[in-house]
Amino acid sequence: MAYDDLRSFLQSLDEQGQLLRISEQVKAEPDIAAAANATGRIGEGAPAIWFDNIEGFTNARVAMNTIGSWENHAISMNLAPNTAVKDQIAEFIRRWDNFPVAPERRDNPPWAENTVDGDDINLFDILPLFRLNDGDGGFYLDKACTISRDPLEPDNFDKQNVGIYRLEVKGKRKLGLQPIPMHDIAIHLNKAEERGEDLPIAITLGNEPMITLMGATPLKYDQSEYEMAGALREKPYPIATAPLTGFDVPWGSEVILEGVIESRVREIEGPFGEFTGHYSGGRNMTVVRIDKVSYRTNPIYESLYLGMPWTEIDYLIGPATCVPLYQQLKAEFPEVQAVNAMYTHGLLAIISTKKRFGGFARSVGLRAMTTPHGLGYVKMVIMVDEDVDPFDLKQVMWAMSSKVNPAGDLVQLQNMSVLELDPGSSPAGITDKLIIDATTPVAPDNRGNYSQPVKDLPETKEWIGKLQAMIAKQKQENK
Numbered sequence: 326m327a328y329d330d331l332r333s334f335l336q337s338l339d340e341q342g343q344l345l346r347i348s349e350q351v352k353a354e355p356d357i358a359a360a361a362n363a364t365g366r367i368g369e370g371a372p373a374i375w376f377d378n379i380e381g382f383t384n385a386r387v388a389m390n391t392i393g394s395w396e397n398h399a400i401s402m403n404l405a406p407n408t409a410v411k412d413q414i415a416e417f418i419r420r421w422d423n424f425p426v427a428p429e430r431r432d433n434p435p436w437a438e439n440t441v442d443g444d445d446i447n448l449f450d451i452l453p454l455f456r457l458n459d460g461d462g463g464f465y466l467d468k469a470c471t472i473s474r475d476p477l478e479p480d481n482f483d484k485q486n487v488g489i490y491r492l493e494v495k496g497k498r499k500l501g502l503q504p505i506p507m508h509d510i511a512i513h514l515n516k517a518e519e520r521g522e523d524l525p526i527a528i529t530l531g532n533e534p535m536i537t538l539m540g541a542t543p544l545k546y547d548q549s550e551y552e553m554a555g556a557l558r559e560k561p562y563p564i565a566t567a568p569l570t571g572f573d574v575p576w577g578s579e580v581i582l583e584g585v586i587e588s589r590v591r592e593i594e595g596p597f598g599e600f601t602g603h604y605s606g607g608r609n610m611t612v613v614r615i616d617k618v619s620y621r622t623n624p625i626y627e628s629l630y631l632g633m634p635w636t637e638i639d640y641l642i643g644p645a646t647c648v649p650l651y652q653q654l655k656a657e658f659p660e661v662q663a664v665n666a667m668y669t670h671g672l673l674a675i676i677s678t679k680k681r682f683g684g685f686a687r688s689v690g691l692r693a694m695t696t697p698h699g700l701g702y703v704k705m706v707i708m709v710d711e712d713v714d715p716f717d718l719k720q721v722m723w724a725m726s727s728k729v730n731p732a733g734d735l736v737q738l739q740n741m742s743v744l745e746l747d748p749g750s751s752p753a754g755i756t757d758k759l760i761i762d763a764t765t766p767v768a769p770d771n772r773g774n775y776s777q778p779v780k781d782l783p784e785t786k787e788w789i790g791k792l793q794a795m796i797a798k799q800k801q802e803n804k
């Protein structure tokens with residue numbers, strides 16, 4: 326069963342023992358963020374956490390860490406909680422091929438229950454805001470979907486974008502928004518600002534998990550996140566029409582904020598503890614004016630703790646980064662076997678491929694750096710042979726240690742693009758990039774003395790089963 330709203334997802338987490346209700350009274354700061362931070366420090370299988378007894382707030386309900394473990398990621402995809410990571414990614418790839426699935430437009434969205442307009446808007450009345458890290462410059466909405474349209478083609482559904490961008494709450498109806506230049510919203514904003522116009526946006530909070538995953542997935546510019554969400558949940562995605570902008574927004578959201586990014590206005594935003602494990606510092610960012618708010622009665626406020634990896638965001642963007650990179654590479658190079666880009670949003674990617682000819686693996690690594698995601702993220706690529714599993718880091722380290730000769734296996738590209746948040750970039754947003762070719766050279770690349778690889782003996786498989794049975798029997802007898 327696909328989830329139509331956050332509440333049905335929370336119910337499913339609850340039914341499968343993956344939602345922990347914290348009934349003791351907590352302080353909004355620092356308890357909520359500290360507890361969410363702790364979910365990443367208690368080992369695998371951490372649950373979502375729920376707060377409804379928060380000092381100083383009336384009727385506030387907060388959900389954190391909803392996708393913050395492999396179990397919860399599996400449940401978000403309607404898989405059994407114990408589904409192996411590799412199998413979750415394989416299923417992600419399988420469902421991806423159903424794209425596009427047309428959305429289903431519905432009436433009477435639950436968020437239409439309450440509305441506030443213009444100067445009557447006070448976000449602090451509606452959202453129980455709290456800071457995440459002790460060095461943050463303010464309150465952040467970091468798990469909201471922002472919807473925008475191409476100003477030159479407002480009726481083009483495919484170019485309407487759903488993305489997750491960090492939003493600082495700066496006033497009763499004022500936000501700061503970070504549009505990464507490589508992301509689709511920056512293309513929309515650039516087109517609007519070239520014409521001196523504001524860019525209308527709709528921001529949706531408290532969403533079911535699939536549109537959150539799609540908002541974090543680097544799709545192509547004209548691929549609809551709603552049509553991909555339909556493919557991934559194997560059912561048309563329910564959308565509704567936002568009252569002010571007319572944009573398509575999730576039918577089941579808890580809160581919808583509508584307004585504009587003000588044309589050519591920039592203001593200091595930050596600092597904010599980021600996915601890189603470092604604070605971003607204060608930087609000039611866009612300013613958002615909210616003109617209309619629609620919300621469910623007693624909305625559930627969902628947020629995401631972000632800081633030193635791993636945190637919820639690493640689960641959220643792990644498969645969502647691996648799969649589009651794999652699909653985009655595979656379309657041009659069918660030799661590509663697997664992509665592991667789960668480390669720091671794909672600043673490092675590990676790619677396994679068959680080789681058509683000498684130098685081929687390095688070319689695949691270069692192509693990864695010019696995919697939509699690669700432009701802003703893929704800074705280092707480790708290329709491995711087709712029989713090395715990029716998700717098995719022991720095998721990857723074997724390939725690194727035995728297959729690499731720095732004399733010919735490092736390709737360094739100077740002054741390439743990366744997102745400004747990359748702490749090593751200098752100036753911010755510019756970095757050298759590196760391909761480490763840990764594949765076995767093939768002709769005419771006749772370097773090295775690799776001779777014949779040592780393979781497991783044909784009889785080893787049989788002995789694995791035999792030994793396992795004997796060990797189990799021995800354990801049973803020693804009990």
Ligand SMILES: [Mn+2]
Pocket residue numbers: 485486487509544545546547548550
């Ligand atoms: Mn998009």
